[in-house]
Amino acid sequence: MSEKRLQALEIAMKLFGISGSPRIAATDWIIKEALRYAEENWNAETRYVSVRGKKLNFCLHCDHCIKKGSCIHDDVMKEVYSGFEWADAVLIGTPVYQGTLSGQAKVVLDRMRAFVASNPHGLRGKVGAVVADGGDQIGGQEPAIRAITDFYLINEMVPVGGGSFGANLGATFWSKDKGAEGVKADKEGLKSLYKTLDRLAEVWVMMNHKIGGEREGGRNEL
Ligand SMILES: Cc1cc2nc3c(=O)[nH]c(=O)nc-3n(C[C@H](O)[C@H](O)[C@H](O)COP(=O)(O)O)c2cc1C
Numbered sequence: 001m002s003e004k005r006l007q008a009l010e011i012a013m014k015l016f017g018i019s020g021s022p023r024i025a026a027t028d029w030i031i032k033e034a035l036r037y038a039e040e041n042w043n044a045e046t047r048y049v050s051v052r053g054k055k056l057n058f059c060l061h062c063d064h065c066i067k068k069g070s071c072i073h074d075d076v077m078k079e080v081y082s083g084f085e086w087a088d089a090v091l092i093g094t095p096v097y098q099g100t101l102s103g104q105a106k107v108v109l110d111r112m113r114a115f116v117a118s119n120p121h122g123l124r125g126k127v128g129a130v131v132a133d134g135g136d137q138i139g140g141q142e143p144a145i146r147a148i149t150d151f152y153l154i155n156e157m158v159p160v161g162g163g164s165f166g167a168n169l170g171a172t173f174w175s176k177d178k179g180a181e182g183v184k185a186d187k188e189g190l191k192s193l194y195k196t197l198d199r200l201a202e203v204w205v206m207m208n209h210k211i212g213g214e215r216e217g218g219r220n221e222l
Contacts, residue, residue: 016087020105025179065114099140128152133173162196
């Protein structure tokens with residue numbers, strides 16, 4: 001590990017992981033593994049929320065959030081709002097459903113309207129990455145990632161991928177519909193996850209000038 005990266009380790013990045021799967025299976029395992037990796041390699045403090053078994057209501061477009069600054073629903077989104085408020089960086093994981101993100105993950109994104117309504121720039125500058133796992137190797141992971149990346153862009157966050165030669169738009173897994181066992185066995189998927197987390201941490205460190213010295217003409221390698 002480089003000296004710069006060791007210096008970065010002295011500052012804890014607050015990383016919030018969300019699983020948009022209705023099960024404790026592949027996506028749950030991936031997000032927990034991601035948080036473990038970030039704690040060990042980047043000195044991250046972590047929080048985790050899974051939507052599994054939790055009440056998660058659709059946005060009704062009632063505009064209560066616009067008028068009153070809060071959501072009418074009382075459900076798992078309270079944990080999600082608190083996690084976003086706390087976090088420097090966010091990793092959203094979704095299983096691929098019909099070639100894109102899960103309905104649950106989409107509802108989480110829709111319901112974030114209330115967070116932004118109460119604090120219009122509340123997400124500004126938080127760094128975001130995505131992991132998508134599908135039963136098929138090429139089952140729609142990239143469209144799923146793009147949908148969540150668009151949410152980051154729309155809400156003034158800083159989306160990061162994992163870089164070329166391995167992770168591209170973010171982390172992707174082929175679960176072969178075998179849940180946690182399937183993704184644990186996906187070595188390329190794991191590589192894409194670790195590469196994406198490294199990039200997430202590097203961007204956060206660079207943005208916060210936590211490594212001493214100014215940026216000079218482009219990226220700083222850690
Ligand atoms: C409603 C539904 C739709 C799905 N659609 C796709 C799909 O379009 N492409 C794909 O690769 N896998 C698809 N799958 C499989 C899941 O993405 C895959 O098993 C995933 O790893 C499950 O994640 P989990 O174990 O975290 O729930 C679908 C599964 C369900 C239940």
